[in-house]
Amino acid sequence: MRLIIESTPERVARWTARYIVEQIRQKEKYTASPFVLGLPTGSTPLETYRELIRLHRAGEVSFSNVVTFNMDEYVGLPEEHPQSYHTFMRENFFAHVDIRPENTHLLDGNAEDLAKECADYEARIAECGGIDLFLGGVGEDGHIAFNEPFSSLSSRTRIKTLTQDTVAANARFFGGDESLVPRTALTVGVGTVLAARKVVILATGHRKARAVRHGVEGPYNHQWTVSALQVHPNGILVCDDAAADELRVATYRYFKDIERNNLLD
Ligand code: GLP
Numbered sequence: 001m002r003l004i005i006e007s008t009p010e011r012v013a014r015w016t017a018r019y020i021v022e023q024i025r026q027k028e029k030y031t032a033s034p035f036v037l038g039l040p041t042g043s044t045p046l047e048t049y050r051e052l053i054r055l056h057r058a059g060e061v062s063f064s065n066v067v068t069f070n071m072d073e074y075v076g077l078p079e080e081h082p083q084s085y086h087t088f089m090r091e092n093f094f095a096h097v098d099i100r101p102e103n104t105h106l107l108d109g110n111a112e113d114l115a116k117e118c119a120d121y122e123a124r125i126a127e128c129g130g131i132d133l134f135l136g137g138v139g140e141d142g143h144i145a146f147n148e149p150f151s152s153l154s155s156r157t158r159i160k161t162l163t164q165d166t167v168a169a170n171a172r173f174f175g176g177d178e179s180l181v182p183r184t185a186l187t188v189g190v191g192t193v194l195a196a197r198k199v200v201i202l203a204t205g206h207r208k209a210r211a212v213r214h215g216v217e218g219p220y221n222h223q224w225t226v227s228a229l230q231v232h233p234n235g236i237l238v239c240d241d242a243a244a245d246e247l248r249v250a251t252y253r254y255f256k257d258i259e260r261n262n263l264l265d
Helices: 009-030 046-057 085-092 114-127 164-174 190-194 206-216 225-231 249-260
Strands: 002-006 035-039 066-070 072-074 133-136 158-161 184-187 198-203 235-240
Touching (some): 002 009, 002 249, 009 133, 066 114, 072 085, 114 184, 190 225, 198 206, 206 225, 225 235
Parallel strands (some): 002 235, 035 066, 035 133, 198 235
Antiparallel strands (some): 072 184
């Protein structure tokens, strides 16, 4: 795993947006096939979306040949609900760049047959040649997408029940009222994320320090699903100083040192 530790959330966003743009450009050089990008919602990636929009406006990147697949969506929330992930993506990213609407994919949490919706989503990803880069955030309990603690590390897209921790954490988006937070969601699996050619997980703020510690220093295990990044050949965790608070000094120094000498970027 590569661990990038930046001083602030702004610098995390800048690093990540640059990295994504670079990956899009690299692929453009050798094929006309679209770049397939997996995307998250949540407060952490907001800054990265803003930075991508800025780079797009500065003429540094086009999303016209980018296909996206979002990680997850609540079950039963109308698409036009202000807190649906459909709305989030439209408002915070898609409406501000030159992506083609037909190239954006989100799970339909209102599908009549939810199991079929999940299977079809996996099939659509495969039809597009798999995901080039999956960007994600991490929950306080270490979940990626909605792969709550004890999710199978080889899971694929499916319906999941949210833990009380996640419902409580996400209540802030529903006016603080936990009863308004949907109890189930459709989510890509840990295995779906791991199947991407590159995976970049973002963690900012002290709230995420425990998840970062377990993900980096803890064992590969289903309680902290972010630890699955450890077995990915191209896994990158990008965090700010606050999210690195619980790492051992030796771990912190090791990764800082490695990146100082890294010529791979
Ligand atoms: C939700 C999402 C995750 C996200 C997590 C953290 O549970 N399903 O994809 O990573 O929240 O969100 P935030 O970035 O707001 O802390």
